[in-house]
Amino acid sequence: MIDLHRQAFKEEAYELLSELESSLLELEERPDDQDLIGRVFRAMHTIKGSGSMFGFDDIASFTHEVETVFDMVRNGKLSVTSRLVNLTLAARDQIRAMLDAADSGAATDLQASAGIIVGLRELAGFVGTEGAKEDHHEEAAVPRRDPVTYRIRFAPPRDIFVTGTNPLNLLAEMKELGTCTIVAQTDGFPPLEDMDPEGCYVYWDVILTTDQGENAVRDIFIFVEDDCELKIDVVAEHNRYDEQQDYKKLGEILLERGDITPQEMSTVLSRQKRFGELAVSEGIIPEGKVQSALAEQKHVKEVRQEKQVADASSSIRVPADRLDLLVNLVGEMVTVQARLSQTAALRDDSELVAIAEEVERLTAELRDSALNIRMLPIGSTFSKFKRLVRDLSVELGKQIEMTTEGADTELDKTVIEKLNDPLVHLIRNSIDHGIELPEVREAAGKPARGTVHLAAVHSGDSVLITIADDGAGLDKEAIRTKGIERGIISASAELSEKELFNLIFAPGFSTAKTVSSISGRGVGMDVVKRAIEALRGSIDITSVRGQGTRITVKIPLTLAIIESLLVRIGDDSFMMPLALVDECVELTREDVARSHGRNLARVREHLVPYIPLRQRFAIAGAPPDIEQIVITQVNGVRVGFVVDHVLGEHQTVIKSLGRAYKDTEGISGATILGDGSVALILDIPQLLQAVEMEQN
Amino acid sequence: MAKVIMTADDSASVRQMVTFTLKQGGYDVVEAVDGKDALQKLANTKVDMLITDLNMPNLDGIGLIKGARALPTCKFIPIVMLTTESQDSKKQEGKAAGATGWIVKPFKPEQLMAVVKKVLG
Amino acid sequence: MDEAKLERVTDPQGGETLKVSGGVTICEASDFREALLAALEAAPEVRVDVSGLTGMDLTGLQLLCSAHQSAVRRGKSLHIFDGGNAIFRDTATGAGFQRHTGCPQDRACSCIWVEGER
Numbered sequence: 045m046i047d048l049h050r051q052a053f054k055e056e057a058y059e060l061l062s063e064l065e066s067s068l069l070e071l072e073e074r075p076d077d078q079d080l081i082g083r084v085f086r087a088m089h090t091i092k093g094s095g096s097m098f099g100f101d102d103i104a105s106f107t108h109e110v111e112t113v114f115d116m117v118r119n120g121k122l123s124v125t126s127r128l129v130n131l132t133l134a135a136r137d138q139i140r141a142m143l144d145a146a147d148s149g150a151a152t153d154l155q156a157s158a159g160i161i162v163g164l165r166e167l168a169g170f171v172g173t174e175g176a177k178e179d180h181h182e183e184a185a186v187p188r189r190d191p192v193t194y195r196i197r198f199a200p201p202r203d204i205f206v207t208g209t210n211p212l213n214l215l216a217e218m219k220e221l222g223t224c225t226i227v228a229q230t231d232g233f234p235p236l237e238d239m240d241p242e243g244c245y246v247y248w249d250v251i252l253t254t255d256q257g258e259n260a261v262r263d264i265f266i267f268v269e270d271d272c273e274l275k276i277d278v279v280a281e282h283n284r285y286d287e288q289q290d291y292k293k294l295g296e297i298l299l300e301r302g303d304i305t306p307q308e309m310s311t312v313l314s315r316q317k318r319f320g321e322l323a324v325s326e327g328i329i330p331e332g333k334v335q336s337a338l339a340e341q342k343h344v345k346e347v348r349q350e351k352q353v354a355d356a357s358s359s360i361r362v363p364a365d366r367l368d369l370l371v372n373l374v375g376e377m378v379t380v381q382a383r384l385s386q387t388a389a390l391r392d393d394s395e396l397v398a399i400a401e402e403v404e405r406l407t408a409e410l411r412d413s414a415l416n417i418r419m420l421p422i423g424s425t426f427s428k429f430k431r432l433v434r435d436l437s438v439e440l441g442k443q444i445e446m447t448t449e450g451a452d453t454e455l456d457k458t459v460i461e462k463l464n465d466p467l468v469h470l471i472r473n474s475i476d477h478g479i480e481l482p483e484v485r486e487a488a489g490k491p492a493r494g495t496v497h498l499a500a501v502h503s504g505d506s507v508l509i510t511i512a513d514d515g516a517g518l519d520k521e522a523i524r525t526k527g528i529e530r531g532i533i534s535a536s537a538e539l540s541e542k543e544l545f546n547l548i549f550a551p552g553f554s555t556a557k558t559v560s561s562i563s564g565r566g567v568g569m570d571v572v573k574r575a576i577e578a579l580r581g582s583i584d585i586t587s588v589r590g591q592g593t594r595i596t597v598k599i600p601l602t603l604a605i606i607e608s609l610l611v612r613i614g615d616d617s618f619m620m621p622l623a624l625v626d627e628c629v630e631l632t633r634e635d636v637a638r639s640h641g642r643n644l645a646r647v648r649e650h651l652v653p654y655i656p657l658r659q660r661f662a663i664a665g666a667p668p669d670i671e672q673i674v675i676t677q678v679n680g681v682r683v684g685f686v687v688d689h690v691l692g693e694h695q696t697v698i699k700s701l702g703r704a705y706k707d708t709e710g711i712s713g714a715t716i717l718g719d720g721s722v723a724l725i726l727d728i729p730q731l732l733q734a735v736e737m738e739q740n
Numbered sequence: 741m742a743k744v745i746m747t748a749d750d751s752a753s754v755r756q757m758v759t760f761t762l763k764q765g766g767y768d769v770v771e772a773v774d775g776k777d778a779l780q781k782l783a784n785t786k787v788d789m790l791i792t793d794l795n796m797p798n799l800d801g802i803g804l805i806k807g808a809r810a811l812p813t814c815k816f817i818p819i820v821m822l823t824t825e826s827q828d829s830k831k832q833e834g835k836a837a838g839a840t841g842w843i844v845k846p847f848k849p850e851q852l853m854a855v856v857k858k859v860l861g
Numbered sequence: 862m863d864e865a866k867l868e869r870v871t872d873p874q875g876g877e878t879l880k881v882s883g884g885v886t887i888c889e890a891s892d893f894r895e896a897l898l899a900a901l902e903a904a905p906e907v908r909v910d911v912s913g914l915t916g917m918d919l920t921g922l923q924l925l926c927s928a929h930q931s932a933v934r935r936g937k938s939l940h941i942f943d944g945g946n947a948i949f950r951d952t953a954t955g956a957g958f959q960r961h962t963g964c965p966q967d968r969a970c971s972c973i974w975v976e977g978e979r
Contacts, residue, residue: 052753089795093754093846097845097846098757209840209859210861211919212861213859215957219955227957228958230927230930233923237898239927242891245923245927264858267841267858267859
């Protein structure tokens with residue numbers, strides 16, 4: 045676009061230059077022709093003005109010199125000589141060369157320009173080289189300032205309207221700068237018969253709170269400030285420190301404004317009545333002035349209140365990777381702190397232990413606040429789902445309302461991102477399989493409109509997300525039939541309700557009669573389960589036939605650090621997420637012998653199956669006489685893991701494994717222990733799944 | 741109905757830029773090549789605002805402002821003059837003649853729009 | 862802006878209503894003032910109906926205010942009826958004319974700008 049204007053300027057300039065040439069030649073013949081002089085001046089003036097507008101700054105500043113000389117000629121301070129005409133002609137050629145050069149990008153002959161300028165200046169009688177005056181005051185970036193409240197009295201001249209100024213526009217501009225209270229003063233109004241209908245009688249008291257600075261306020265009045273009465277005073281600066289005391293009393297304000305004298309004020313103050321009423325009834329001051337002072341009090345009070353709210357919610361934006369870095373560093377710190385504590389304990393040095401404990405406390409606080417920074421409310425995800433529900437219900441001809449609860453529940457940013465897809469799938473499932481068509485619902489005595497309720501709530505170091513619908517509920521028989529059909533369970537299998545429901549998470553399971561575009565082809569729920577487990581979460585279903593289904597997803601608050609149980613097998617250390625651990629029991633040689641190799645332990649009259657990890661991981665060496673079973677609970681099923689020793693709880697900073705080890709079965713990551721050695725973090729759900737698969 | 745703004749300038753490139761900018765801003769534009777042309781057009785066209793250069797052949801900006809203010813239809817409209825920094829005295833002269841405000845050359849399209857918005861509301 | 866219209870209606874009870882509609886700006890200010898003066902001359906009680914206004918500038922607001930002051934001085938009364946006209950209300954508010962109590966002339970608390978009395 046700008047190129048188009050530049051082109052237009054160049055064409056115009058070439059035209060002006062050729063006109064200039066003939067004018068100059070004529071001028072040489074008739075040096076006193078004012079019309080010719082004016083023409084030359086205007087040509088230069090236009091080239092200068094337009095040139096600078098379209099970015100030909102060199103041309104503009106050069107032409108300025110010629111224009112200045114011709115301005116003197118025009119005003120009779122200089123006469124036209126052949127030397128002047130020669131120089132101007134040379135200048136004209138130079139401008140033309142500059143225009144040409146602007147196209148080709150060739151350098152212009154600066155020497156020639158300078159020569160002409162010196163010649164012209166000599167002619168004009170300027171001594172030395174007066175540097176081009178700095179026209180452009182650099183507009184420095186306006187720093188953010190604390191808001192300031194100004195009191196502005198603006199009294200326009202009576203004849204302001206005949207200069208085309210509309211004072212209402214100026215008031216509107218002030219409103220754009222910030223919070224603004226405007227009081228029109230009408231005390232100077234003449235009776236109607238004496239009023240000039242085209243005159244301006246009103247004046248204003250404006251209280252304006254803005255962070256734009258006084259110059260921005262003054263700029264509004266730039267065209268009128270010479271002609272009108274304008275007073276701008278600072279009445280309050282809203283930084284953090286002056287907000288404590290009450291704002292000025294009414295009398296003080298009026299005194300400051302000069303609306304009342306100190307004598308008058310003390311007269312009024314000597315009576316024990318409200319100042320404003322008194323001042324008016326005593327006839328000291330017109331009502332309007334008091335009005336405006338009262339408005340100022342009110343305004344400042346309101347602004348201060350707003351400011352407090354704003355301060356409370358003020359925030360800064362930080363790139364997410366900086367936070368990740370911080371969390372990583374805190375992780376390292378936690379590791380080092382663990383080493384420190386361990387070393388201190390070994391040294392048996394009470395002073396060192398005290399320091400280590402202090403560091404431990406601080407590290408824990410630091411860790412919590414660092415993790416806290418990454419927490420975001422889950423609400424934004426919720427609102428996305430609203431749209432999903434709306435679109436899907438239209439597509440399926442169902443009437444569904446989505447309600448949400450706990451949108452302000454906070455979760456680690458990464459967790460929220462990774463939760464999105466699984467939740468979408470679960471909601472789709474509820475809508476597709478759960479909520480019935482309106483006719484079906486009405487026939488069943490339910491409201492035609494179904495509800496999907498999405499809730500998030502904190503629970504310890506986890507967040508529980510529930511998706512509950514009031515739809516048809518799960519059909520246990522259909523699930524069983526399908527399970528048998530698909531060969532997931534045997535026809536004779538006795539399954540609890542929970543186990544039955546869990547079948548829908550099995551790979552390749554789908555109960556939908558037809559495959560719809562929404563819940564896909566029965567590959568969904570197992571993927572959902574994997575995704576949730578990858579977040580070290582768990583998923584749980586309850587359902588009542590005809591009343592609805594409730595799916596609860598339990599997710600740890602953060603992915604970076606977990607509480608875990610440190611165990612040992614031989615020389616190797618392992619971590620088990622504490623959230624999954626129920627209890628630890630001993631396993632003696634006798635116990636093993638009693639179970640006849642069936643890997644079942646009797647715990648308080650219940651049989652708990654266990655997996656000997658030493659065997660599973662093929663760790664060489666003999667187990668100790670007394671082993672430990674760490675009993676975990678996954679999806680409501682208790683399963684034990686046999687280890688050599690349980691060492692205790694541990695703050696585990698999760699380090700992901702390198703690409704080569706990423707898919708190692710049963711291992712989700714690693715951590716570094718206090719002594720610098722590495723412990724692998726067990727992926728309990730995955731281990732269980734692998735074992736189950738082998739057994740089937 | 742879009743407001744009508746007249747631009748009076750003997751520089752075709754400035755006129756073009758002003759016209760383009762104003763049309764972008766949703767205004768209708770009437771162009772005049774000098775003060776005389778402008779006054780003739782003002783007598784027949786109702787405009788909501790006038791933007792005039794000061795240095796023009798035939799009738800200069802000051803003359804145009806005075807002439808416009810004498811027209812009943814232009815008595816109260818905003819009139820903005822285009823000046824250069826060196827013309828501070830002209831600014832005063834223009835204001836005395838009835839100009840509402842001024843724009844200092846060189847200016848950017850945004851500055852033009854800001855002033856138009858300021859005086860036209 | 863629409864053309865300004867000033868109509869005077871005298872109702873049977875002798876009340877005088879000045880109905881102002883369209884856009885009332887400085888160009889119509891002189892006529893507006895004459896109409897207000899004539900209405901005040903004609904009756905002790907004047908109602909200015911601005912419900913049909915599509916625009917008013919500062920001169921109009923000034924004239925209304927001055928007319929009210931003049932009415933009070935003459936022992937007459939002048940009311941504004943705006944019929945909820947948002948343009949009129951916004952203009953008056955934007956110009957800082959709205960307030961909580963009337964001006965010093967307003968002994969009878971009839972100020973046309975006081976909230977809630979329109």
